[in-house]
Amino acid sequence: MFDHLLSSVRIGSLDLKNRIVVAPMGVEIAEGDGRVREPVLAYYAERARGGAGLIITENTSVGYPKGANSAHELGVSDDSFLPGLRALAEAVHAEGGRIAIQLAHHGKVARLDSQQGRDLIMPSVPEAHFRPTGPLDLTLDEMRAMGRAAGPGHPTIRSATPEDLEEIVGAFASAAQRAQSAGFDGVELHAAHGYIFSEFLSPAWNRRTDMYGGALENRARLLCDTLVACREAVGNDFPLWCRVDAQEFRQPGGIVFEEALKTARLAEKAGADAIHVSAYAPPLGAGFTEGPIVHTPGGYVDYAAQMKAQLSIPVIAVGRISPELGDSLIRDGRADLIAMGRPMLADPELPAKLKRRERGSIRPCVYCYTCVAQPFFDRRVRCAVNPLTANENELSDRLKKRSRERKNVVIVGGGPAGLEAARVACLRGHKVTLFEQQSQLGGTLRLAALVYRPNEELLDWFLETLSQSDVDIRLGQTMQVSDVVNCAADVVIIASGSGREPSTIKGSEKSHxxxxxxxxxxxxxxxxxxxxxxxxxxxxxxxxxxxxxxxxxxxxxxxxxxxxxxxxxxxxxxxxxxxxxxxxxxxxxxxxxxxxxxxxxxxxxxxxxxxxxxxxxxxxxxxxxxxxxxxxxxxxxxxxxxxxxxxxxxxxxxxxxxxxxxxxxxGSIPNSELPDLVRTAGVEPICIGDCTGVGYIEGAIHDGFHAALSIGED
Ligand SMILES: Cc1cc2nc3c(=O)[nH]c(=O)nc-3n(C[C@H](O)[C@H](O)[C@H](O)COP(=O)(O)O)c2cc1C
The missing domain is CATH 3.50.50.60 (FAD/NAD(P)-binding domain)
Incomplete structure (x- = not known):
């Protein structure tokens, strides 16, 4: 029933209708000047409509462009950002949502500083840069794109001076005040993920010998001073909290949980109204999938539970938490709120669907990391299973609008491309007939589901969604030319997958x-x-x-x-x-x-x-x-x-x-026989998915979506 997850909760003076939080995600939709415009508004409004109790924005730069990770990140560094931020808060409120801003300074990963020739600021100059020990496992194109995003030349790293630190504290405090005056409902300080506060907290990165280095109380000073300064700026009644790393994985001498717990206590004393519990690891290599983009389901929930046991302020848990797990964490008193990141890219309507008791209709995240791969290249986020994500402004209305004319659409192939095309075409009011020659739907998604579990949830979601729709599904039927005629097809979409290249390897015909x-x-x-x-x-x-x-x-x-x-x-x-x-x-x-x-x-x-x-x-x-x-x-x-x-x-x-x-x-090869067959019935087919070359789940779904969206639009 998800009653616990859907129950109301309070952070400081902020009442929230449920305990589901859209986790902060740098979606990089802003156009390169840190400003909020229509696409940003549309992205957040869609998530507010989805019913989450709270949205935390992407990391927003307090000194933009200084200390920012990307030109496409949002900024809050002076009053010229106010109109856009005000519009953002209003857009979310108009949908019945609540929104907090995540404030950040990116420290050693402030790529915009290195792109624009400024020094990178850290607690101390590291003895050696992080060097991966194993193979990089990156293609040449990926390395080039990452290099371009990092900017030309080698950045200069400088140990933060007292003036730098004063500037940083001041920038956070005035950003918090600005956010408050823009109408935001709260402020989260980003003190995790290797950014400035987390670097100061980490003994691995902070080797200072002054009042900001050494003992934890000193390393936490920058964060606590900033919390105090922000509190002074926004007053006692305004919700203010921070996100911390419970652990710094794979980093010798990095943050350990016992210290993270002490940091949380210090933050509580300095005026934080909540603690958001994430984790971190060096960002190049498998460590990235341990922190912050954790691969293990519920990977950080024990940290959150232990923090909750020791603190008197609410604890926000995050990290691959399903609605079921989230509900049980709340029920058992192991967390107060549940933040979800990737699942909210896959289906922003998750909270509303839980409320409507439509668990099966939630489009699942398949944890393919397509979304979070993009910011490495300074590109806008993409979701493999939800083509609307980060394109709400251009696509949402088109998807919702029923087509002027009801067309007869025949779809050949019940793999991911065909299923998505059928779903979208039906949603837009067309009459859809789907032919699948196998006795089950799914196509390549079935093998993908066999070997990678999250894909099965996607398969189940397609099956559930189509079973609730009017799509006429013909299993075990190979489409014939006569079917094009009998269905009076206006449009034929071929999504029949690829052919297999015959193997030229000697012995490949053997039975094993x-x-x-x-x-x-x-x-x-x-x-x-x-x-x-x-x-x-x-x-x-x-x-x-x-x-x-x-x-x-x-x-x-x-x-x-x-x-x-x-x-x-x-x-x-x-x-x-x-x-x-x-x-x-x-x-x-x-x-x-x-x-x-x-x-x-x-x-x-x-x-x-x-x-x-x-x-x-x-x-x-x-x-x-x-x-x-x-x-x-x-x-x-x-x-x-x-x-x-x-x-x-x-x-x-x-x-x-x-x-x-x-x-x-x-090797797969395009399938050209079927298109020719359809042409004999006088219809020019639309070929999508693997039958045009192999695009895997993301390519297939995006192809299916766009092909169906364009039907009847001209
Ligand atoms: C595309 C993407 C961008 C992210 N950007 C941020 C960010 O700006 N600030 C932040 O604190 N965490 C960021 N994260 C981490 C998420 O907030 C969250 O902690 C993480 O994805 C784990 O939660 P999940 O398993 O529900 O996705 C990002 C994650 C993703 C997938």
């Missing part, structure tokens, strides 16, 4: 060699219909029994069952280390298989957003998967795979690898 599709069919019991290879009798019987008993109906069931039994050998070679290859490697290694991935390029899983790649590659390496890069497979025998790879010295070596199962995740 699978491709992604046949593996999915094998695991999910679709063997008889679509698996072309002969399985040995015993495994085939087992799969048939599993299917008969209904044990292979959902990806979750297959995942569970496959922990006990999988019809494949122990030594698995995966040919192709793209997204599919790496997710499969993790799935198989978790099930005790010895897995080697052989990949042509230098960077594995390059289609994943790089933070997700960092996490996935970290996890497969931890599981003992061997990644062989810059290698080409030449031959597959009954027991071995022969590959050639380029060594560091440029020489080539040929290696025979033991393998009793081989999975090829190689």
């Amino acid at each position: 060699v699978f491709d992604g599709d046949s593996l999915r069919a094998l695991l999910s019991g679709g063997v008889d219909s679509s698996e072309r290879r002969e399985l040995k009798l015993f495994p085939r019987a087992l799969v048939a029994v599993g299917r008969f008993l209904g044990l292979l109906r959902t990806p979750a069931q297959v995942r569970w069952l496959s922990r006990w039994y999988m019809p494949m050998g122990q030594k698995v070679a995966i040919v192709g280390g793209g997204l599919v290859g790496i997710e499969l490697a993790e799935f198989l290694a978790e099930r005790g298989r010895r897995v080697t991935v052989i990949e042509k390029s230098k960077v594995a899983a390059s289609e994943m957003a790089h933070p997700r790649r960092w996490r996935a590659l970290h996890d497969v390496r931890e599981l003992g998967v061997t990644l062989v890069m810059e290698a080409t497979v030449e031959e597959i025998t009954d027991t071995q795979v022969l590959y050639e790879r380029i060594l560091d010295n440029g020489q080539k070596e040929r290696v025979w690898l033991e393998a009793d199962t081989v999975i090829q995740t190689l």
Whole structure:
């Protein structure tokens, strides 16, 4: 019922209708001058309409452009920002929401300072810059884009002088007052994530010997002085709090929880009305998915609970918290409010849907990190599953408006592109018929759901959403030209996925060699219909029994069952280390298989957003998967795979690898037969998703969305 999560709560003098908070997220929608304009208003208004008790804005620069991370960040550094900020507070209030501003100075990661040739300010000049120890796992394009965002040349880092610190405290205090006069409902000081306050708090970054360094009381002085100055500026009745790191992971000598707890107590004493509990790790590599963009569900809830036990002010918990977990945390007195970040990009209507008891209709975040990859490149946030996010201004009204003309839309293919196209076309009032040749919907999303759990929630959401819609779904039917005629189709959208490039590797026809599709069919019991290879009798019987008993109906069931039994050998070679290859490697290694991935390029899983790649590659390496890069497979025998790879010295070596199962995740090719067929019925089809080239879930959903949105618009 989510009664606890939906119950009212108070921070200082601020009454909130429920305990769901939109976490601060730097969405970088501002146009490059830190000002609030229509797109920013539309983004926040959409989240206010979604029913959250409180929205905390993205980090907003108190000294903009000084100390800002990006030109696209919001600013609050002088009164010229007031009209925009006022409009923002009003837009949220008009939707019945409450909004607090997050105030920040980015310290060592103030990229706008380095772009514009100013010194970076830190507590002390670090002895050595952070250097990743393992492989960077970034493509050349990504490294170039990050380099461009960081600005030309090497930034100069300077130890903050007393004048700098005075300026910073003053900038926060006047920003807080400005926010108050603009109509905001509260102020959050960003004292986490390696920005200025967090650097002062961290013994790893703060090596000062003056009153701001050494003992924790000294390291917390800048934060506490700022809280006091802000309190003086806004008065006692205005809610003011801070966000802190409970832990600094992977940073020798960094913040530890015991100290974070003391910092929270000091902040409470200095006048904070609440504590928001996040965490941090060096931002390049898998650590980024430990803090602040945590991958482990509920990764920080124990920290929040311990803080709550020790403090008398409300505690805001964050970090991959589902509504169910959030509700139980409130019920058990382990947190007072629940902040959600990525889920609010995926579906800003989450709180309203919980209230309407429509849990199943909440579009889930698939934790693919597409959103948070963008700011690394100084680009506007994107959500893989919600194309509206950060485009509300251009797209919201178009989506809501029913089409002037009701068209007959035929969609071929029930993968993510076809499902999204069907959803949107139906929403806009068209008559939609969807043909799927398999007996279940999902297409490539089913394999994706099998090997990466969050994708299953997306699949379930599509199934639930379409089951509530008027889309006419024809399962197990291959669309024929006659169907185009019988449906009187005005529009045909082909989303039938890609064809498979025939493998040229010698031995790839052998019975222990699978491709992604046949593996999915094998695991999910679709063997008889679509698996072309002969399985040995015993495994085939087992799969048939599993299917008969209904044990292979959902990806979750297959995942569970496959922990006990999988019809494949122990030594698995995966040919192709793209997204599919790496997710499969993790799935198989978790099930005790010895897995080697052989990949042509230098960077594995390059289609994943790089933070997700960092996490996935970290996890497969931890599981003992061997990644062989810059290698080409030449031959597959009954027991071995022969590959050639380029060594560091440029020489080539040929290696025979033991393998009793081989999975090829190689090449997809556009599917051109179907479009030609549709043309014979006199309709020019719209081709989307993998049938135009492989775009994975994000590409598929965005394609489907835009194709359906454009129907009947001209
Ligand atoms: C795109 C994006 C931008 C973020 N920007 C900020 C920010 O400006 N300030 C901040 O304190 N945290 C920021 N975060 C971290 C979130 O507030 C939140 O702590 C984190 O995403 C974990 O919560 P979640 O699992 O609900 O997404 C950002 C997260 C994302 C995904």
